[in-house]
Amino acid sequence: MPVAALIRRLGHYTHLSHADVDKLNALGGRERHFTRGSDIITAGQQLNELLVIEEGWSIRHKTLEDGRRQVLNVLLPGEIFDLQVMIGAKSDHGVSAVTDVRATVFAPQQISHLLAGSGTLSMALWWTQVQEEAFLREQIVRNGRQSARERIGHLLLELHRRAQIANMAGENGFRLPLTQTVIADILGLTPIHTNRVLRGFERDGLIERDRSYIAFKDHDRLAEICHFDPAYFHMEGIHRLSFGEAAMS
Amino acid sequence: MPVAALIRRLGHYTHLSHADVDKLNALGGRERHFTRGSDIITAGQQLNELLVIEEGWSIRHKTLEDGRRQVLNVLLPGEIFDLQVMIGAKSDHGVSAVTDVRATVFAPQQISHLLAGSGTLSMALWWTQVQEEAFLREQIVRNGRQSARERIGHLLLELHRRAQIANMAGENGFRLPLTQTVIADILGLTPIHTNRVLRGFERDGLIERDRSYIAFKDHDRLAEICHFDPAYFHMEGIHRLSFGEAAMS
DNA sequence: CGGCGAGTTGAAGAGCTTCAAGCCTGGTGG
DNA sequence: CCACCAGGCTTGAAGCTCTTCAACTCGCCG
Numbered sequence: 001m002p003v004a005a006l007i008r009r010l011g012h013y014t015h016l017s018h019a020d021v022d023k024l025n026a027l028g029g030r031e032r033h034f035t036r037g038s039d040i041i042t043a044g045q046q047l048n049e050l051l052v053i054e055e056g057w058s059i060r061h062k063t064l065e066d067g068r069r070q071v072l073n074v075l076l077p078g079e080i081f082d083l084q085v086m087i088g089a090k091s092d093h094g095v096s097a098v099t100d101v102r103a104t105v106f107a108p109q110q111i112s113h114l115l116a117g118s119g120t121l122s123m124a125l126w127w128t129q130v131q132e133e134a135f136l137r138e139q140i141v142r143n144g145r146q147s148a149r150e151r152i153g154h155l156l157l158e159l160h161r162r163a164q165i166a167n168m169a170g171e172n173g174f175r176l177p178l179t180q181t182v183i184a185d186i187l188g189l190t191p192i193h194t195n196r197v198l199r200g201f202e203r204d205g206l207i208e209r210d211r212s213y214i215a216f217k218d219h220d221r222l223a224e225i226c227h228f229d230p231a232y233f234h235m236e237g238i239h240r241l242s243f244g245e246a247a248m249s
Numbered sequence: 250m251p252v253a254a255l256i257r258r259l260g261h262y263t264h265l266s267h268a269d270v271d272k273l274n275a276l277g278g279r280e281r282h283f284t285r286g287s288d289i290i291t292a293g294q295q296l297n298e299l300l301v302i303e304e305g306w307s308i309r310h311k312t313l314e315d316g317r318r319q320v321l322n323v324l325l326p327g328e329i330f331d332l333q334v335m336i337g338a339k340s341d342h343g344v345s346a347v348t349d350v351r352a353t354v355f356a357p358q359q360i361s362h363l364l365a366g367s368g369t370l371s372m373a374l375w376w377t378q379v380q381e382e383a384f385l386r387e388q389i390v391r392n393g394r395q396s397a398r399e400r401i402g403h404l405l406l407e408l409h410r411r412a413q414i415a416n417m418a419g420e421n422g423f424r425l426p427l428t429q430t431v432i433a434d435i436l437g438l439t440p441i442h443t444n445r446v447l448r449g450f451e452r453d454g455l456i457e458r459d460r461s462y463i464a465f466k467d468h469d470r471l472a473e474i475c476h477f478d479p480a481y482f483h484m485e486g487i488h489r490l491s492f493g494e495a496a497m498s
Numbered sequence: 499c500g501g502c503g504a505g506t507t508g509a510a511g512a513g514c515t516t517c518a519a520g521c522c523t524g525g526t527g528g
Numbered sequence: 529c530c531a532c533c534a535g536g537c538t539t540g541a542a543g544c545t546c547t548t549c550a551a552c553t554c555g556c557c558g
Contacts, residue, residue, distance in 0.1 A: 044480075062386065064476050068394040072386050083379050084483075087372055092383050092481045123336055129378075130332050134341055136385045137321050141311045143393050144319040144437030148546070179504065188393030193546055195506060211555095227313050231293075232341045234333075397514070428536065442514055444538060460523095499558100506553070514545085521538070528531085 002029050002104045005054045005166065009078030010124045012165050013235050020121050023114060029104040034058075034097040041095040047085040049105050053077050056101035057177055061185065062093040071186040073135055074159060074178070076166045081111070081128055099177045127234065134232040143188045146226070151187045152197045153226035156207070156214060161230055173215035251278050251353045254303045254415065258327030259373045261414050262484050269370050272363060278353040283307075283346040290344040296334045298354050302326050305350030306426055310434065311342045320435040322384055323408060323427070325415045330360070330377055348426045376483065383481045392437045395475070400436045401446045402475035405456070405463060410479055422464035 003024050010016055016024075029052075034040050040051065040058055053075055060072040072093060084091060085108050115122045138158070142151050159176060163169035178186075184194040201207045206222050208215045216222060252273050259265055265273075278301075283289050289300065289307055302324055309321040321342060333340060334357050364371045387407070391400050408425060412418035427435075433443040450456045455471050457464040465471060 060386075062390045064390075064394060066476075070390040070393040072389050083375055083382065087376050087379055089376075089379060089483050090480075090485065092483070093386060126332055126336050127338075130336055130338060133332065133382060133385065136382070136389065137309075137311065137342060140321050140385065140388055140392065141313075141319040143389065145313060145317040181504080190547055191505085192507090192548080196546095199506080231339075234338050234341070236339065430536080439515055440537085441516080441539090445514095448538080501558095502556090504554085504556105507551085509550090510548085512545105512547075514543105516541100516543080518540085519538100520540105521536100523536085524534095526531100526533080528529100 002031065002054070003027065003052055005077035006052050008167060009128070009165060013127065014120065014124055016120065016124070020118055020124075023118060023121065027106060027110055027114070029106045029110070032103050032105050034101040034103065036097055036100050039094060039096050040101065040103070041091050043091055043094040045091050047082070047089060047091055048108070050082065050085045050108050050111055051080050052104050052106070053080050054102045054104055056097060056099040058095055058097045058099075058101055059182065059186075060093055060095050069185050070188065071182060073132070073139065074162075074186065076162050076168070078166055079128070079132065081125060083129060086111075098182060131234050134234055138232045139186075148187070148189055148193055148197050149200070150226045151189070152183070152194060153201065153206070153222050154228050155183065155187060156216075157219075157223055157226060157228045158230075160214070160216070161233065172219060173213060175212050176214050177212050251280065251303070252276065252301055254326035255301050255330075257416060258377070258414060262376065263369065263373055265369065265373070269367055269373075272367060272370065276355060276359055276363070278355045278359070281352050281354050283350040283352065285346060285349050288343060288345050289350065289352070290340050292340055292343040294340050296331070296338060296340055297357070299331065299334045299357050299360055300329050301353050301355070302329050303351045303353055305346060305348040307344055307346045307348075307350055308431065308435075309342055309344050318434050319437065320431060322381070322388065323411075323435065325411050325417070327415055328377070328381065330374060332378060335360075347431060380483050383483055387481045388435075397436070397438055397442055397446050398449070399475045400438070401432070401443060402450065402455070402471050403477050404432065404436060405465075406468075406472055406475060406477045407479075409463070409465070410482065421468060422462060424461050425463050426461050 007016065007021060007024055031054075032051075034056075041047070043062065055077055058075045058080075060075065061069055062072060063069045075095070080095070080103075088108075111125070115125065135158075142154050146154065156176070160169055160174050163174045163176075168174060179191075180194045180198070181191045183189075184191040187194070198207075198209070201222075202209060205217050206225075208217055222228075256265065256270055256273055280303075281300075283305075290296070292311065304326055307324045307329075309324065310318055311321060312318045324344065329344070329352075337357075360374070364374065384407075391403050395403060405425070409418055409423050412423045412425075417423060428440075429443045429447070430440045432438075433440040436443070447456075447458070450471075451458060454466050455474075457466055471477075
C-alpha cells in the first residue's frame with residue numbers, strides 16, 4: 001500500500017470506488033526515506049518528481065538571507081501533491097523533514113494519466129490542492145490579524161484536526177512533534193514568546209502538555225478564543241464533476 | 250477580445266500559437282461589471298462560474314467576526330482562475346472590487362474542455378495557479394518575518410512588477426489605486442503606521458507620491474532594503490509538458 | 499558524567515497600535 | 529459659484545505586545 005495515507009485522506013471527504021483505489025495502488029512509485037532535519041526539497045531545485053508523504057511531519061519553509069525563517073505550512077501524511085511539479089518549475093521554497101519521514105515518489109506523467117483516466121480521482125486530487133491553498137490563506141489571516149495567543153491556539157486546533165484526518169490523533173489530544181522554535185517560525189513569533197503563551201494556556205487550564213503530547217482540556221473555549229472555524233478545510237465534499245467529465249470525454 | 254488581459258498575461262512567459270489564441274477568444278464568456286467597493290464573490294458563496302478580471306483592481310479578503318480584516322492577495326487584470334470553482338466548493342473568502350472592475354465570466358465546463366484540448370493552454374493555466382499560490386506564500390513570508398518598512402516596500406515592488414505584466418505600469422512608477430487602509434489590511438498593519446512608513450520612504454528619497462501615483466526614485470536600493478527577489482514570479486517559463494501531453498493523449 | 503538541544507524565566511526596550519484631532523481633496527447641492 | 533460634507537490622509541502622544549539579551553534548567557544520549 002504505497003499510498004495508503006493519500007487514500008485515507010481522500011476517503012475523508014469523498015467515496016473512492018474499488019477501481020479508483022486499485023488505480024492509486026497500481027501507481028507503484030518509489031519509496032524514499034528522509035531523516036529528521038534533512039531536506040526533502042531545496043529552494044531553487046528543479047522539480048521533476050512528485051511526492052506524497054506517507055509517514056512523519058514536514059514543513060514548507062522559506063529563509064531570508066539574514067537567516068530569518070518563515071514556515072509556510074506543515075505537511076502531514078497524505079499531503080504534498082504540488083502543482084509546481086506539473087509545469088516543471090523551480091521550487092520557490094524548501095521542504096524539510098521535522099521527524100523521520102517516509103514518502104512515495106512518482107513521475108508527473110503517472111499523475112497526468114490518472115487525471116485523464118478518472119473523473120473522481122481528478123476531482124479528489126484538485127480537492128487536495130484546494131485544501132492546501134486554503135491552509136495558506138488561513139495562515140495569512142492568522143498571522144496578519146490575530147494576537148500571539150490567538151495564533152498559537154488556532155494553530156494547535158488546526159493541526160489537531162489535520163492529525164485526526166491523518167489518523168494520528170484522538171478526540172482531545174495528539175502528539176505534536178514540533179519544537180517551539182518551529183511553531184514560532186510558523187506564526188511569525190519568537191520562540192521565547194511562544195513558550196510564554198503555551199505556559200499561559202496551561203495556567204489557564206486550556207491545555208495540558210506532556211513532552212510532545214498536547215491535550216485540550218476545554219476545546220470549545222479555546223476554539224472560541226481563537227475564532228477557529230474549520231470551514232476552510234472544505235470537508236463538505238465534491239459538488240460537481242466538471243473537470244472530471246471533461247477529462248474522461 | 251473578451252480575454253485580452255489573460256492572453257497578455259500568458260504571453261509574458263510562454264508563446265501561444267494563433268490556434269491557442271483563437272481557442273481562448275472563441276470561449277466567448279459573459280462580460281460583467283462591478284462598481285468600486287462592491288463584492289465580486291461573497292465568502293460562503295457556492296461557486297459555479299469562473300471569472301477572469303479584464304480591467305480594474307480587486308482583492309481577496311477574509312474578515313473575522315469582530316471586524317478585523319485581512320487581505321489575502323491583490324488581483325490584477327488577467328488573474329483569478331480559481332481551483333475552488335473546479336470542484337464546486339463554497340468560497341472560504343470574499344473578493345471585492347477596489348476600483349470599477351470589468352470581468353469575463355465562464356462556465357467551468359468551458360475551461361475543462363480547454364484543458365482537455367490543448368497541452369500548451371493547460372500548462373499556461375496551471376502556471377497561473379502556480380503563480381497565484383506563490384504570491385500567497387510570499388505574502389506569508391513578508392507578513393511573518395519582515396518589518397513594517399520591509400513589508401511596505403516589498404509590496405510596492407511586487408505590485409509594480411505585476412502591474413507591468415498587466416501593461417499598467419511604466420519603468421519606474423505606476424498608479425496604485427489602493428487606500429492606505431487596504432495596504433494596511435494586506436500587510437497586517439494599521440493604516441496609521443502604514444502612513445508613517447510611506448512618508449518615511451518619501452523623506453528618504455526612495456519614492457515620490459502624487460495622489461495615487463507612486464514613483465520609485467531608487468528602485469535598486471529599495472529592492473535591497475526589502476529583500477525583494479522576484480524569483481517567486483516563476484517567469485522562467487514552462488519546462489515540461491507532462492500534464493498537457495497526457496491531456497492531449 | 500559531560501554536553502547538547504530544547505524549554506523556561508526575568509528584565510529592558512523597540513516597534514507598532516491606540517486614541518485623538520486636524521487637514522486636505524474631490525464631489526454635491528443650493 | 530461656492531459652501532459643505534465625506535473619505536482618506538497626516539500628525540502627536542501614550543501605551544501595550546512582542547522582541548531582545550541573558551542566564552539557568554531539564555532530559556537525553558554517548
